[in-house]
Amino acid sequence: MCIAVDRLLGGSGIAGAAASSTAGNSAAVPQAVALADASFAPVAAAATVQVTASVIVTAILTPLLTAWWYRRLARRRAVEAAKRDREEVAVR
Numbered sequence: 001m002c003i004a005v006d007r008l009l010g011g012s013g014i015a016g017a018a019a020s021s022t023a024g025n026s027a028a029v030p031q032a033v034a035l036a037d038a039s040f041a042p043v044a045a046a047a048t049v050q051v052t053a054s055v056i057v058t059a060i061l062t063p064l065l066t067a068w069w070y071r072r073l074a075r076r077r078a079v080e081a082a083k084r085d086r087e088e089v090a091v092r
Helices: 002-008 014-018 024-036 038-091
Strands: none
Touching: 002 014, 014 038, 024 038
């Protein structure tokens, strides 16, 4: 989703890929919410586990996704540049 939004806003998608990670400090949010509103206390432990799992998964996958997207974009740009070069040579 972040890649699509970045591209819709005129970017290449690389920043969107890099922004796909859940911040590590977000694991503390469920407990903080439970402290602010006791009605969330029964689900705070389960929510903390879910957020922590998200942090771990995105910490592993986000760099891989970002590198993959960057290489994909670089290949496309190289192909486009080669095509333009061939067209320029053909015009001469």
